Amino acid sequence: MTLPAPAVTPAPGERARAVVTGIGVVAPSGIGVDAHWRTVTSGVRRTGPITLFDPTGYPTRVGGEVPGFQPAAYVDTRQLVQTDRWTQLGFAATALALADAGLPARAPDPYAWAVTLASSSGGNLFGQRELQRLWGGPSRTVGAYQSIAWFYAASVGQLSIHHQFKGPSGVLVAETAGGLDSLAHAVRTIRRGTSVVVAGATECPLSPYALACQLRSGLLSAVDEPAAAYLPFDRAAGGYVPAEGGAVFVVEERGHALARGARIYGEVTGWAATHDAVHTGPDTAGDPTAYARAMRLALDRAGCPPDEVDLVVPDALGVPRYDRSEATALRTVFADRPPPVSTHKSLTGRAHQGGSALDVATALLAFHHDMLPASAGPVDPAPGCELGFLRAPRRPERRVALVCARGFDGFNSALVLRGVAPTPRSATD
Structure with a gap:
């Protein structure tokens, strides 16, 4: 060790x-x-x-x-x-x-x-x-x-x-x-x-x-x-x-x-947190403007323009009105240049704060394995939720991921990760 x-x-x-x-x-x-x-x-x-x-x-x-x-x-x-x-x-x-x-x-x-x-x-x-x-x-x-x-x-x-x-x-x-x-x-x-x-x-x-x-x-x-x-x-x-x-x-x-010669998965280069500052009721769906602001701030602090993002891992609550709100926030940030979106929460369930940490692990492992994984759905995107979901694995280009999460009662957070290219294998490996 x-x-x-x-x-x-x-x-x-x-x-x-x-x-x-x-x-x-x-x-x-x-x-x-x-x-x-x-x-x-x-x-x-x-x-x-x-x-x-x-x-x-x-x-x-x-x-x-x-x-x-x-x-x-x-x-x-x-x-x-x-x-x-x-x-x-x-x-x-x-x-x-x-x-x-x-x-x-x-x-x-x-x-x-x-x-x-x-x-x-x-x-x-x-x-x-x-x-x-x-x-x-x-x-x-x-x-x-x-x-x-x-x-x-x-x-x-x-x-x-x-x-x-x-x-x-x-x-x-x-x-x-x-x-x-x-x-x-x-x-x-x-x-x-x-x-x-x-x-x-x-x-x-x-x-x-x-x-x-x-x-x-x-x-x-x-x-x-x-x-x-x-x-x-x-x-x-x-x-x-x-x-x-x-x-x-x-x-x-x-x-x-x-x-100490450690292997590095990637670097945390930007982050931001905002709050909706409104009452959460049975018909609310989060404020896409405040959510988009967290994403933009994280990208700005990372010195990363939106078109350099290789992968977005969204919150993916699975509640129609919240999903539409999140899709609206992503379109606000990325406009007509939607990045690949991939989510795997449907495979594991939603572990609250543990789930967003798991999304970070997925993004870092994607860069480590030099492969952006296909999204586990949706099969039939709901109206207003037509994002650039990855339908097949692909190699990353710039090794930048934006991971997004929302907490109940108005919390919004975004994190920018820059992955490290995997070490090339030698001829004897």
Whole structure:
């Protein structure tokens, strides 16, 4: 395993650059980057009947679950009893990301390493179990770790303790948009002098309480057939399918990464976040003007004109009015030069902040494999949703991706990634 090396100090007046050197995926698409990429390129749907609890009686019974996930493979016994499945998924994704980056599991320079993840609903399964014990059991008690495991910042706290990340750490809450915001914050932290930041997000919204909360929005799909349940931008779209999991990244100061000979997936070059600043009601669909502004700001800050974008990975909520609103925002930014659009959420379900982090993983892996993957739909684009969906894989030209996300109640975020060309194989490979 490659050990951290002293950073190469940026020249006077030059801002530190933040690159991604490790990716950890724990999602319905599989565990690890290879499994995720196979799902994306094969177009195999990984959603199915919810099994983490009995969804009988709920209108939504289809979800995206991480296949074969064994928490004990990544979390010791003491941590298992203290944490929710959402945090356990975060432990796994972080371990995979550090290993992928060639970094040790414990920070050798704790105050130069940090962790910033996105969160939203916290430890649902753990919290519900404890509250049911309180009100339904004879002991009328909850476990000692109830307040810790349920708390929305639990994953960041547990990871910082376990891996000895003592640099400036934090948690961002903007629902799905938070997965992109965490990477933007990681770049700012790198520019302030931290060498390594673990960023990204996981989620586990599959519990009776969590599902009931999501149903209140009226945005979930009630279709029982997985192949028809979640169809973003399609004429047959009728809501989203909830999912667990996500992706975690090692974001590293570029000089630090080069000094230790790390493999670089790409660089975060631009980002922006806006807010609709209006009440979200049952008939609203997000403000396309505010959403388009986030995209433009991200591109401007990256120094990237719209016609240089190779790939757009959209939010893809799968609710007709939201899909039309997102398509309007994209047309506002790209006008008559629509870039290739590719989404794979219909294969995995929507993991909220974990889902937008997973979209970042897909974009970086596309550049790493020198192939923009075909979009997993729509089969029949809905009126107003006619975008440049990739129907077949193609090679990237400029290696620039725009990843977009919207969080419920008006959050809009956009992130610009510039990929690194894959290293040519030698004649002996």
